[in-house]
Amino acid sequence: MIDFIQGSLVTIEEDSVIVNVGGLGYQVYVPRPETYQSLINETTMIYTHHYMREDWMGLFGFKEKEERHLFRLLISVSGIGPKSALAMMSNASPQRVIQAIITNDEKYLTKMPGVGKKTAQRIILDLKDKVKGLNISDGGHEDSLFVNELEETTLLEQDLSRDLKEALKALGYHEQEIQRALYSLKDQIDVGIGLDHLIKLALQNLMKK
Numbered sequence: 001m002i003d004f005i006q007g008s009l010v011t012i013e014e015d016s017v018i019v020n021v022g023g024l025g026y027q028v029y030v031p032r033p034e035t036y037q038s039l040i041n042e043t044t045m046i047y048t049h050h051y052m053r054e055d056w057m058g059l060f061g062f063k064e065k066e067e068r069h070l071f072r073l074l075i076s077v078s079g080i081g082p083k084s085a086l087a088m089m090s091n092a093s094p095q096r097v098i099q100a101i102i103t104n105d106e107k108y109l110t111k112m113p114g115v116g117k118k119t120a121q122r123i124i125l126d127l128k129d130k131v132k133g134l135n136i137s138d139g140g141h142e143d144s145l146f147v148n149e150l151e152e153t154t155l156l157e158q159d160l161s162r163d164l165k166e167a168l169k170a171l172g173y174h175e176q177e178i179q180r181a182l183y184s185l186k187d188q189i190d191v192g193i194g195l196d197h198l199i200k201l202a203l204q205n206l207m208k209k
Helices: 033-039 065-075 082-091 094-102 117-127 144-151 155-170 175-184 195-208
Strands: 004-012 016-021 024-029 043-053 056-062
Touching: 004 024, 004 033, 016 033, 016 043, 024 056, 024 082, 043 065, 056 065, 056 082, 065 082, 065 094, 065 117, 082 094, 094 117, 094 175, 155 175, 155 195, 175 195
Parallel strands: none
Antiparallel strands: 004 016, 004 043, 016 024, 043 056
């Protein structure tokens, strides 16, 4: 088992990064390779999962051990392979995936590549108790599924969402917490609700976490 690799990050590709370790170039499949841009030519340590089967093997890498743990939990579910698990973790922040599992949010999970209703149900059934307590940072990157949903709202609703986000930032909440609160209120954000009321609802939601 290869627990981690450490070396100079030399290339970023569409779904992976290349790390030079002692003159050998290791291809490591990672969620959101673009988040490694600032590490080009820097010594980098990546926690890895060495996936092997009869006809193929590969390294999957993560910045945090708990992120790797979530990946391993996902691929333990029947019907979820490593590429599917990686796609899930590329399209949604790890904490949002965990929240969807804990709250039985099938609708959210089925928006991810390759996840149908039955697969979403299996993920929830198999992992609901196992993901509790996992706390994984999002590295400051937004949940793309959430962003896509916001793009479908009216311009006035988007302005209201941005105002709410700035208000929560001013109150000291982190990006990940703000995204979670905004997502929970996405069906209530409209021009008929005042910003003060939305802030109150968001704070009530955040205090439940």
